[in-house]
Amino acid sequence: MGITRAIGAHYAQEEGTTFTVWAPAAEQVEVIIHGKSDQTIALQREAYGYWVGLAEDAKPGTRYTFKLDNDNKFPDPASLSQPDGVHKASEVVDPNYSWTDQNWKNLPLEEYIVYELHVGTFSEEGTFAGIINKLPELKELGITAIELMPIAQFPGKRNWGYDGVYPFAAQNSYGGPDGLRKLVDACHNAGIAVVLDVVYNHLGPEGNYTSNFGPYFTDKYNTPWGAALNFDDAHSDHVRNFFFQNALMWLRDFHIDALRLDAVHAILDTGAKHFLQELQEHVDHLATQQNKLYYLIAESDLNDVRLIDPIKEGGYGLAAQWMDDYHHAIHTIVTSETDGYYADFGKPEHLVKTLKHSFIYNGMYSEYRKRTIGTDATINPAKQFVVCSQNHDQVGNRMLGERLTQLVSFEMLKPVAAMVLLSPYTPMLFMGEEYGEENPFQFFVSHTDKDLVEAVRKGRKEEFKAFAWQGEAPDPQSEETFNNSKLQHNYSNNKKKNQLREFYKSLIQLRKSIVQKLSKENLEAILNDDETVLRFTHTSAGLDCIINFSKEPQTIAPELKGWEVVLDSADEKWGGPGSYSSNYSSGDITLQPESVIVLQAKA
Known part of the structure; x- marks a missing residue:
């Protein structure tokens, strides 16, 4: 494995806080300790452009920034907490926490029944604490794992999370690092695993100061979201290390059980050892050290088994990947929608193929993409494929954010649920689907840069051109768009919704009774x-x-x-x-x- 180096602010009782930052081109780096009177400490340059220094008086709660070459002051790229948002000082965090999950052992992957949720819209409070309040309901439903959409610090208080700019910092408006630790601890005590969605293919635009520190980005490639992260160009060892340290932190320090890796097809790396393989090797090493199970689950639109094949067989060794083909096969049959990427689907025989062979496009020509895509996944175990009938992408990237509840009859929701929960694959529900939530899940942001807001509005409209959807896209910047996307949790006083939820519950119980015997x-x-x-x-x-x-x-x-x-x-x-x-x-x-x-x- 390549270079591994701790980064960020690390507090140790009776010693103080050690600050480490990578800034290879800087001639001088200082850490500014903010207080009644700011204290400036010069950092010492070490190999490869890392700068290190100790502040004995910097305790948890201390605010700090880095000053580069007597120029501007910036938050820490590896900040663990941004209590005042993306543009303000970083905060030292106490690594000690009174965990009560010592008896928790991660579940076998085949026992995962995943519930994807967005922290800000799942509960009335829109916080980690709000999720804790609803854990008894999820436990009673039969859920065995929750998947949190990204919680890395983003601008403002409203965002899907994919605009995060501080990958190490749990969003302040959700409850920050302590709020996240309390949630994970509570989940484990309820017998529920925690999957965290992380974004290693890009960083958001607002509050992103990483380029001031080093070559985190490369001009070799572009992604749909802007400049590509530098995983294979000059200095890339240290960019890779940044994200390796991030993954290890969530698993080791926050007791997260699995990471969902966003859009790995946009992690562009032509090096001899792909970033994903090396990431898996680091996680395997941690698993051995901790004597725990950890899973990496990829989102990819390539239908490539290389992601999940064992490393010794030339794969990257990841535990699982999301499988869009299954969703698309179901969705097109029950809605008759064939616009955009749905043009490649809609045949009943696709349902048979995806049940038996996983990927429908497994070396087939895609009319929509105008090229052959996919590899054969027939021999890969079913548990390696996460399937759903709804998720944040498939709902939220519709122009109006309609859930399946708005697109098909109440009766059709039940066979769709059976297709997911009684499949041989690892099932995932999207928050609220179990009772037929009617509020949409729409795209929302709370940027402060007016030009960026206009760019987001324009970009959303461009995305919808391939679809025949009617109406006007809701304004992503509007707080109303966010509020409209909150769950109602109104099944207890609605007979039909409660009956649907009970049906889901019965399917989950049935799955649990046979899960060890499920296979393709x-x-x-x-x-x-x-x-x-x-x-x-x-x-x-x-x-x-x-x-x-x-x-x-x-x-x-x-x-x-x-x-x-x-x-x-x-x-x-x-x-x-x-x-x-x-x-x-x-x-x-x-x-x-x-x-x-x-x-x-x-x-």
């Missing part, structure tokens, strides 16, 4: 003659799932001997129109429109 190898999937009914059977788990995607009743004749119906979404107790249960005994099954029936082998 022991799965059979077929369509009926007119491709309106999908049937997939987990042969080793003794579970049969039959879904009618059409708006008409469909009758099929499965072999029912030795099987019993355990779930029928058309049943009135799930808010359905009533099942055709009288037909079960005849050997035929008539499925209500837009419904799912689940059968289980009799004991």
Whole structure:
């Protein structure tokens, strides 16, 4: 592995705080300790352009900035806390915390039932503490892992998190580093793992002062979000180290269980050892040291098994990756949308292929991309693919941010849930989907730079040109857009929503009862003659799932001997129109429109 070096402000009791910053081109670097009267301490230059110094009086809560060559003062790129926002001083953080999760062991990946949430809109408070208040509800639902959208410090109080500019600092308006530690501790005590979404492919524009310190960016490449981070050019060892240290900090110091790596296809690295492989090696080393399981989960649109293949077989060794093909196959069938990237999907046979082989585009020509994409993922274990019917991207990057609740009938929501929760893959829900949340999830920011705000507005409109969506895009800068995206959590006083949530709960319980037997190898999937009914059977788990995607009743004749119906979404107790249960005994099954029936082998 390459250069590894601690960076940032590290406090040790009875010693003070050691400050380390990388600034290879600087002739002089000082740390300014802010207080009633500022104190200036000259840092000493060490190898490769690292500058180090000790401030004995700097305790947790101390504010500081770095001064470069008697010029401007800047916050610490590796700041652990920005209590006054992205443009103000950094804060020394106490590394000591009274953890109570000593008995927690991370779950096997196949037991993850992930719940993706945005801290600012998930609860009324919009904070880490607000999530803690709702952990009993998530636990009761059956969730085993929450995934936090990025919480690295961003400008203002409203942002999806992908504009973060201080990767080491938990967002101040969410509760800062202590708030995050309390949340993780509470999750572990509730038996829930924590996945953190991190962004290693770019940094946001506002409050991004890293270029003043060193060549964090390269002109060799561009990303959809601006300049590319320097992972393979001159001085790249130290940029890589910056992000390696970040990942290790979240896992080691904040007890995070897994990292979701945003858009890894935009991590551009042509070096002999890819950044992702080296990152995995660092995490493997930490796992050995800590005797714990840690997972790296990639988001990628390349359909490339190299990400998750073992390192000894030429892969990067990551634990899992998000699988868009599964989402797109479901979404196009139930909504009939075929605009933009959905143009490559919409055939019922895609559902069969993705259940059996994971990637639909596994070396196939993509009409939308005008090129062949993908590799064959058939032999990769199912747990390595995270699947969903909704997530922040697929909902929030619609022009109006409509959830599936607004696009399909109440009845159709239930077979869609079965496709995710009874698949062999690692399932992920998007906050609120379990009860049919009707508020949208829209894109929002709170930048202070007016030109940047206008650029964001213009950029959003450009993104929607490939789609035939009607209406006017909500203003991302408006606080109303943010407030409209908050969850209502109103299932307890709404019969239909509560019935949907109970249906999700039953699916989750069913999954947990067979999870050790789920695999692609022991799965059979077929369509009926007119491709309106999908049937997939987990042969080793003794579970049969039959879904009618059409708006008409469909009758099929499965072999029912030795099987019993355990779930029928058309049943009135799930808010359905009533099942055709009288037909079960005849050997035929008539499925209500837009419904799912689940059968289980009799004991």
